[in-house]
Structures are given as structure tokens and as C-alpha cells.
Amino acid sequence: MYKSFARDPRWWRIPLIILVLTLVPDLSWKSGDPLLKKIRTRDFLQVITRNTPTTYYQGRQGPTGFEFELVRRFADHLGVSLAIDTTESIDDVLTIVRQGDADLGAAALPMGPIPSGIHYSRPILELQPLVVYRRDLPPVRDPEDLIGRKVGVIRHSGASQALRELQRQLPELGWRESTGVEVADLLHMIENGELDAAVIYAHQFKLNRLFYPGVEDGFTLGESLSLVWAVPASEGLGLLREVNRFLDKLRRENILHDLVDRYFGHDDYLEYVGARLFIRHVQKRLPQYESAFKEAARRTGIDWKLLAALGYQESHWKPRATSPTGVRGLMMLTQPTAKQMGIKNRLDPLQSIDGGSRYLVSVKERLQPEIREPDRTWMALAAYNVGLGHLYDAQKIAEIRGGDPYSWADVRDSLPLLQKREWYSKGNYGYARGGEPVIYVRNIRRYYEILNYVSRSQQQFYQLNQRSPNAQEESQLFDIVPPVL
Template structure:
């Protein structure tokens, strides 16, 4: 059944002219003045209260701990103020703004800069948000507004995309859509794949982050002008906190750090894609021989097939000992800094330490799983935990039980992992949102790479055995025996 949806919010944007007045009108107000009340309170309590959402673009618990674009910004801002960070992430867009009005201090939740919003003021623009139309693969191409007629169209209420649709309606009378305050982007994309929606309007960066997990959804066209992502502050708390944020963001922009964060979180959407057997075999010939003995030794110590460890290493780094991910994990086995410390790895870029550390880490994960998980299921779940963390894996096992599946079978758990991207499910879990589609692809790829390496290894052994029994001086004669005798 289609989730409960509310009628669209039909409100004209009209805030471009207000934007300059809003941002340029915030002149510095020192603490200790009426305009500095909210900042004074935050400094006095020694923490910044941030209201956010548990989504991939804002805040979630990742492989290396708390992460997300706005989490990282807020963490740095709190450090800039010399205080700690306190997060409330159990929000939707509407409740973020309400919490800012009534509790403060700051709303950082992929909020569109909307000067007409009551009771809050906004920071300077942080990130450009380009609305795009996405649609179900197999439909006629949706490459312009006129193609929206007759489609069941959805979006998120309060995200800003509903305002763009409101503007479009002025040019295309009769345009209708469904807007929800309950869903998140991944759930909209799932509704499209499940044929309960034909299309949706979301933001470009949201589609890039999610497209790998929803292959049945295609990008259509850009819709309207870009909006601006901004932070929200209580209007009755003075201007000093907003001004401090503006100064911090301006400095981050001038130093190039803001662009680096945008690239880190939104500029790498395809690193998990399967590269194809031919490319993999090329790397196996060109790169793997330098590390084969290291994988073999680490596998002997940890009790794994060395080709499995090599396959995991390829999925992590393409056998690049100096690899660094957008989120800061490094080395051939892509260990996080805390994990490397726990494993006694002092140099993550040293391939010897990295391979040994990765093998020990996979063994620890496998050993920590419940005894009820056996055989290949245990191995596959350990690999999934290497990618997404044990906490999220346990959350997926609990969801599997709720859905009537077997939490000890990988085939059932892999069906539940992508649900960690959907609010309906992740808000019931201990660890919240996760990019749950990633470990499914991750394990699938490693299994494929392992199969290819095993095939190549068997073929080489057969080739060597054949050569061992064929004298070089008899090769021509033996080849002639293949055809019919003259």
C-alpha cells in the first residue's frame, strides 16, 4: 500500500531577493549583548545542540563512526567555538524547524534556505541544491516538464522540491504531485522501483548517493533553478550564533575546505561499481603478483583462503597500497584509523601491515558473530560487517527476524540490509540509518572476484601440469595430432 501522503505545499519561492538581505544583514554581535543570548547559552553549557536527520546527506553512523556532510560541518563549527557537539537526529524536516524554534541552537538537516519560514533565521548558503526529476526505467524518457503529464509524481514536503513544483504548476496548470513528510529519498526511489510511483523530484546529490542501490530508477532532467542548503537558528535567540556560523562557513569556503568536504561526501558515487572481469584480470596480472605472498601468509595466520583476502583487498582498494577513500579510510585493506590502532597497525600505507591487519580484522568479525551463524553465511556476514560495521549488521538481522526471515542466513539478511536506508525501518533500530545497499554489493563483488581468482588459479595449475609432461621438442608433433592424420 502507498504510504500516507499529504497534498502538495503550493507556495511560491520568491526568496532570491530576500536572500541577500538575510545574509548581508547579519552584522557581528558580540557575546554578552541581547543579540548574543543563544551563543552565550551554548558557550556557558559548553556544547552546541544540533537538530538533524538520520540520512546519508546529513548524519549517520558509518564504517568509521559518526559521519555525514552536515555532521562534519557541525562538528567543525562546535570545535571552532571551543565547545562539544550534541546531536538530536530523530527528526524530519518539519520537526527540525520546530525544535530550532523551541529548543535551539541550530538546525542542520538538508534544509532549503526559505526566508519566509517563521521563527527561524538562516545562515549563508552552504551548498547548491539542484532539483532533478527521476523516473522508473522502462517508461518513455522523461526529459522535460511536458513529460510529467499523467505520471504519478512524488516528492518530500518541506525539502524545497515541493516549492519548485509549485512554481512549475504556474506554467503547467493541472500538474499534480504527492508530497510526504514521513518519507526519505531512498523510500521515494523504492516506491518508483516498486511501481507505486512513476517519478519523483529530489536533488541531484541525493540521486548520485542513492542511484547505485536503485538501478531501476533513471535521471530525467534538471528542474528549475538551484536552491540553497543552509543552517537554521532560532529567530528569538539573537544574531550572534548565526553570525559566528557565517564567519566560520566563509572561512571554510575561502580556504577551500568547504569544496573539499562537498567532493568528499558527494563527489564519489561510483566507487562500489563492479569494474568487469577483463579489467579485474588485467589488475590481477599487473598488480597482484607483488602482494600474492603477503596475502598467502596473512591467510595462513588468519585461517582464510588467500584468494578471498585478495578479492577483499581488490574491492577495498584495487590493490593500491596508498589508496584513501572519501571518508578517510586508507591503505590496501582500507582500515579506519581506530581499527588500525586496535589491530596494532602503525602505518596503514604499509602493505604488509595493512594486509595482516585486514586479515586479523576479518577474523575478529567472524569470531564475534553468534555461533548460530554457520558456514558460508558466517563468512559473508563477516565481510558485510567489514564494510558496514557489526552494529548495522545486527540491526539488519533483527529486521530479518521481524520480517519472518532467518537472521542466520545471508540470503535473508542481504534482503534486509537495504532497508536500513528507509526511515520506516531504520528508526526502529539501535544504530539508525546506514547505506545498507553497499554491503550487499560489496559481498557480491568479493564473491565474483574470488571466483575469477579461483578460476585463474585452477587454470594456471592445469597449464603448469600440462607443460610439465610435454617436452619442448615434442610440441610440434603433439599439435599435429590434434587433426586427422594426413
């Protein structure tokens, strides 16, 4: 087993540089640091990034992404507006920053030997290289399992450096690398047989694994790196100090931890068969009901994809579904709920979608006003499943345990306790199978994520059914790094 590999001897300079910059007094504002002064004069921060799920993309409510969220907060910290430009590769990002055409590069940049003309910020996020491979291959558990395989990697991503370090001990290892691909491209190529494996980062796989159920994680490769930001070295140290002060503040206040958890904290995922089945039903069943979900969204203000995810969790989009307890239809309404919503035929999919959507709204409206989004939506979904009374009891238990009754994370941890007498006896509504709404909400959120992914434009991400490059295109896309025998 290869647990660690030799590091570039220049890397010891990085923590020393950071320490020196920490100890030097911050006189940037008083001395009129040129770049900070320029940013304040023009009243906006110019950021260069890449269009990827972990950095920046256009979501359903506008720009989003982990690093976008951070740079937006940094612009607010400086008291200026934010201007975002995108480019294709890490090399391009560093070149643009070095030339002074951007104030800040925030694009999943790995800390490594510091390029000329660039300063790196403090570490923001740990980057652990991870080998992933096609699920129908023999398990890839050790570096030797990569020999003879078609392995892809993004050049200069840091993950490629891990392969170069491994090749020193495994000279027969070769791979393909390119600046013209992103993580989603590599995973798509693995799932469709164009590649056997790839080296990406663990958090990237966690974020994307829902959309590529045919890709499996193999083993971590080498030591972890750090995600950093880049600023131009030619403009003084003022902006670098301000970036580091900002990041330190986020870390002290646990804001950085919360953002990392929000974007990369999901440690559970749909098992392979379930994810594959869902994708097939998205292609075959959902088109019959998509317009009905969109109409319900117009009436209720709830994203149609969330309503569709709820419907799939309830019935797999089967309009005549019936449970042993008597709930029926695509949205699985009880008879009293259907009557309350004015639904005459629960087996009519249009009526069921309309009634279920309006019922979800009515549940949300009955929650305490202190509950903010997105927690309000997750609690409403839990109540759709287990009932408002049991949700209220779980909130009470959360408070007894010292948690926040208005936080989904704390209520989620308390719901399973409704199965234990010592806890459900403290509430008003008795026993409940409290573990079920936790799984229920988790699944809906995953289905919702997949639907959001599928609906993004082809210019941003590969679609799940998009054609892979042919052999000629692939040969032009990747540079081959051969074995060194």
C-alpha cells in the first residue's frame, strides 16, 4: 500500500510565508495599498473563477456555488460589489491573476509550489485526492490496480500531482490528463466506458456521486492538499492580508465550517439500484406529469422539482399507488387530507399533484415563524410524512436536549427518539416511527438535487444522457502521460 509520497522540497516555504505574512503589521489601508485602493475606488471586486459545481454556476435562484458564496461574502466584507468572470482552466485563472486582469482567483485552486507573480491565501478547504472507477470493473483498491487502466485527471488540479508522485514508485503507471475537462466530464466518461478511472477530490465525488451511480470510489491517493485563493503579487500584500483576515474571521465564527457542511457535508447517498431507477423514471415517467408539477409550482410558489421529488418519494410517480394504510394516488393523500384540499378523486394524478402541493404549503404555513429556509421546507416535508403533531414533539425533544427547535439538523436528530418511550412520553402525540421522516426527507433532497442537476444547461454540465466523445475526439482532448519504464 502507498500511504504517502515524497513532497516537492519547495513546499516547506509555504507555511513559512503564511507565518511571516501573519506577523507583519497590517498597514495596507494606511499606506494606500494600490490594489485595495483600486478596488475601493472602482467599487467592485473582480474575481476570476471556473464554471463547476464546486466553485460557481447558475442555480435555480441565480449564481451559487461554494466559492461564489465565499467571494460574495468577501466583497461584502470590503464594502464593494462583486464582478465574476469565468475561464476554462486552472492555468488560465492563474495567468489572468498574474497579469492583474483579476483581483482574485477562486477556482478550486490547489496549494502547491507558488507560481511566479502569485500569492496564495490561507488554506480554505482540505482537498483529498481520490481514485474513482467504473463500477462494473474489478475493485480498484490499490495503486497497482491502476496499471494498464485508462485513467483520466485534470491537469494542474493537484490531483495530477498525486499521480506523478505515485509514478515515482510505480514507473509502469500511465494516465491521460487535460485542461479541457471538469470533474463531471471525467465521471461521465467513466460511466460510459471512455475511461476506466480518474483521480479527483473526495468532496467533488461526494457532490457528484448521485448523478453518476455507475462510478465507485476506490482509495485515497497521497496526502491531502489545500484549496486556496490567488492574488497578484505585483500589487502589494494588502489584499492578501485582507483575504486572510476575512478567512480567519469566518473560521472563528464557524461560518466557514457551516458553508463547507452545507455544500459538501452529505455523507449518505442513494444506493446504486435506487439512483439508476430514479434516473430511468426521470426519462420515462416524469414527462407525463412535468406540466402538472409546474402548474402546481405556479400556484404554490414551491419549486416544481421539489414537488416532483416529493411525488417520487411517495409513489415513484404511479398515479394509482395505494398503501396498506389507505393513502392513495401519486402524492399518496389520506382521505381526510384529500377532503380538506377539496380533492374528489385521489387517483387522478392532476388532482393528486394539486392537492399534495397545496397541502405541503398549508403545513409550511403552520410551522413557527422562527423557522427559516431551507429548514422550513425540510420540516414541512417531515411533517407531510409523520404529521405535524409528531414534528412538534420532536422540536420539544430537541429543546430538552439543548438543541434548537427551529433547526432542522437538531430536529432531525430528535425525530428517531420518538420510537423510545422515555422520549415520546415527554410529548403530546405519543409513539412515532421517527426514523422514517429522516430517511424520507433525505431521499427527497437527493432526488431534488438530481432533478436540479439534470435541468442545468448543457453549457454548464454534461447531461446524464449526453454522448461521450468518440475515440478521435478523446485523443485530441487528453495528453497521454506514459509509463516511465
